[in-house]
Structure formats: C-alpha cells, structure tokens
Amino acid sequence: MKTFNVNIVTPDGPVVDTNVELVSAKAKSGELGIMAGHVPMVAPLQIGAVRLVLGDNKSELVAISGGFLEVRPDQVTILAQAAEKAENIDAARAKEAKMRAERLLQGKQDQVDLKRAELALKRATNRLNVHEGKL
Structure with a gap:
C-alpha cells in the first residue's frame, strides 16, 4: 500500500513523525479512516485513540486528549492538547x-x-x- 507522513504535535513538541498506510481517529462527527490520497480536510477530534497502521500488520496506538486533524495530499497533521504513545503511558x-x-x-x-x-x-x-x- 502507498504510505504518507503523519505528524502528531502537542504544545510540548512532536510526539509522532512517521510514514503510515492508514490513520484512524475519532472526530466529533464520527470515526475517520485516512489513507494516501484522501481529500484535504480539517476535523476536530475527541478524546480517544489514534491508530497508525505502519504496514506488515503492525500498528501503533496514541492516546490524544482532543485537538484537530488536518489532511493534505501527502501528509496528516494532528494538533493535540496532549498525546502519548502506548508504550510511554x-x-x-x-x-x-x-x-x-x-x-x-x-x-x-x-x-x-x-x-x-x-x-x-x-x-x-x-x-x-x-x-x-x-x-
């Protein structure tokens, strides 16, 4: 599958900067699944988990405390109030x-x-x- 760059950033600095095949997050309007080539958009996020599918059946979870998700043609940026990778919690x-x-x-x-x-x-x-x- 085609990959794209994902950045998760908090006021304290970057938490994630990696290439993924899929991003799944909980927006205020419902669950979002973002793949390469997704239409550009901005969405407010709820408190929830962001799932990053890295490929080869590997995925990573990141806890976020709300924020915004911005989709551009080759990148997804999540601006979160707070974010932690599962292994850092x-x-x-x-x-x-x-x-x-x-x-x-x-x-x-x-x-x-x-x-x-x-x-x-x-x-x-x-x-x-x-x-x-x-x-």
Whole structure:
C-alpha cells in the first residue's frame, strides 16, 4: 500500500513523525479512516485513540486528549492538547487519575467541577485503554 507522513504535535513538541498506510481517529462527527490520497480536510477530534497502521500488520496506538486533524495530499497533521504513545503511558498514574476523577464525580460539586471531573475520567480511561491496546 502507498504510505504518507503523519505528524502528531502537542504544545510540548512532536510526539509522532512517521510514514503510515492508514490513520484512524475519532472526530466529533464520527470515526475517520485516512489513507494516501484522501481529500484535504480539517476535523476536530475527541478524546480517544489514534491508530497508525505502519504496514506488515503492525500498528501503533496514541492516546490524544482532543485537538484537530488536518489532511493534505501527502501528509496528516494532528494538533493535540496532549498525546502519548502506548508504550510511554504510565499506567499507575493513569489509574490514580481515574480513581481521583471517579471520587470527584461521586461528591457534590457545581457544574464546572462536574464537567472537569467527567473530562478527567475520559482522559484517564482513554490512556489506560491505549496502554492496554484497546480502541
């Protein structure tokens, strides 16, 4: 299959710069699958996993905390608020964050704190799922 370049960038710097056959990501409008020659577009992304198919049945998962995906004829760029490769995720830290968010959701707080706790829970769950290889 034909390959193309993918960059995943955060405010802290680049996380991924590689050639792939396919990129799969969760956009606000639904699941996107991008292959070489895809029509140019820009889409907002949800908290979720980005799957990079490298070829030879090899794939890599990256946890992202929202952002934007830009498709150009020979390149895909993902600008994410935060991104971590599966092998770089600290599972113990993610579990602690998940438990902390769950405790906050059980307590009584205002709507702003409730929304923050829900987002923290989504991010922590996403990081754990990516670390375990789940989509």
